[in-house]
Amino acid sequence: MEENQDYLNELNELPVEKQESVLKGLLKQPKPAWAVAFACVIAFMGIGLVDPILKSISEQLHATPAQTSLLFTSYMLVTGIVMLFSGFISSRIGAKRTLLYGLVIIIIFAILGGLSNSVGQLVGFRAGWGLGNALFISTALSAIVGVSVGGTEQSIIMYEAAMGLGMSVGPLLGGILGSFxxxxxxxxxxxxMTVAFISVTILLEKIPKPEKKVGFWDALRALKHKGLLITGITALFYNFGFFTLLAYSPFRMESYSAMQVGFVFFGWGLCLAISSVFLAPKLQEKFGTKNMMYTALLLFAFDLMIMGFGANNSTVISVCIIIAGLFQGINNTLITTAVMEVAPVERSIASSAYSFIRFTGGALAPWLAGKLADWYNPHVTFWFAAAAVAVGALVLFAGRRYLDNIE
Structure with a gap:
């Protein structure tokens, strides 16, 4: 998702005939590419899988919303820290082994999560899940590029399609299974994931290790570049809104079943995928990267503010969640593109540094969202998230001179 996003923008600038040719080429991809793409769908499903069952977990394990939201906090914290060093690991043991280790870890901790008898156990096992997910996701794109045919554009489309499908289907599957x-x-x-592991094992051949190995601290050193640091801090504040919506808003749809919550987030995921792949590049070309980033962030902040006013109305919350997917998809694509272009370092290193800041910093948001509701009321939770996203827009504006080259 983070790497090579600029190729998506180049693709959208191609003539329609060329775009159609690239899209048709997806059907001609070899089985190894489809095996990794399928595993990507399942991996991204895990992000939103627990949304529809948060209320059930809270009720049956006798946990507060703040305690239950720690499922996201532990997951993101470990994901962010491990992504900081995933390039170091992959460049030494190889991409295929990194993928398979990540899948095995996810399988183990997903099973342990299902066997949990307390919210504390579940939070710990979700942290383990985050470890596996970081190893897999950080390596999957380079693996698809390495085994696909027809050019980088087709590889990126396949990866982005897998991400969008996983993000939208995850909550839906969680709602269907969670109804039982x-x-x-x-x-x-x-x-x-077991099916994905078997597919990758059989169909994906060994991918050669890169000639140049990634240093252990390369990602942290990259943060010395102010442009990369600015985008990372912007993403940190943005993630306060992102994960407040993802981890806390299900508790405000009190009249909805797990299935209904799943359908709401399915709609959110579709909007996220459509706007990130199709709308963002066109809006970027017409209005500029920074202008659209300001706009998307402020519109998302406004959406969260409306959720604050309607915090006790399930319909208001659900409609705002779906609409938010449009603004989030645009911002996700544009800020990722900025990360890839702003720093004079390799894309994989810039991606690791950026992911470290946004995931580890944003990990506080799910827990804080629940605590703010406990300390004050649910309205304050969404208003605080709106304020945080607005601060992210201000940070981006204040550091705009370090981002001139992204235009």
């Missing part, structure tokens, strides 16, 4: 038991989605992911 909150444990079922965990076992469902473990089963699908």
């Amino acid at each position: 038991s909150w444990r079922a989605p965990f076992f469902g992911v473990a089963t699908l």
Whole structure:
């Protein structure tokens, strides 16, 4: 998702005939590329899988919303830290082994999550899940590029399509399986990941290790570049809104079943995918990268503010969640493109540094969202998230001179 996003923008600037040719080429990709893409779908499903079952987990494990939201906090914190060093690991043991280790770790901790008897155990096992996900996701794109045919554009489309499908289907699957038991989605992911592991093992040949190995601290050193640091801090504040919506808003749809919550986030995921792949590049070309980033952030902040006013109305919350996907998809694509272009370092290193800041910093948001509701009320939770996203826009504006080259 982070790497090579600028190729997506180049693709959207191609003539329509060329775009159609690239899209048709997806059907001609070899089996190894499809095996990794399928595994990507399942990996991204895990991000939103627990949304529809958060209320069930809270009720059946006798946990508060703040305690239950720690499922996201532990997951993101470990993901962010491990992504900082994933390039170091992959460049030494190889891409295929990194992918398979990540899948095995996800399978193990998904099963353990389904067997949990307390929210504390579940939070710990979600942290383990984050470890596996970081290893897999950080390596998957380079693996697809390495085994696909027809050019980089087709590889990126395949990866982005897998991400969008996973982000949208994850909550839907969580809602369907969660209607039987909150444990079922965990076992469902473990089963699908096992199929993905077998597919990658059989179909993906060994990928040569890169000639130049990534240094252990290369990603942290990259943060000395102010442009990269500015985009990372912007993403940190943005993630306060992103994960407040993802981890806390399900508790405000009190009249909805797990299935209904799943459909709401399915709609959110579709809007996220459509706007990130199709709308963002066109708006960027017409209005400029920074201008659209300001706009998307402020519109998302406004959306969260409306959620604050309607915090006790399930319909208002659900409609705002779906609409937010449009603004988030645009911002995700543009800020990722900025990260890839702003720093004079390799894309993989810039991606690791950026992911470290946004995930580890944003990990506080799910827990804080629940605590703010406990300390004050649910309205304050969404208003605080709106303020945080607005601060992200201000940070971006204040550091705009370090981002001139992204235009």
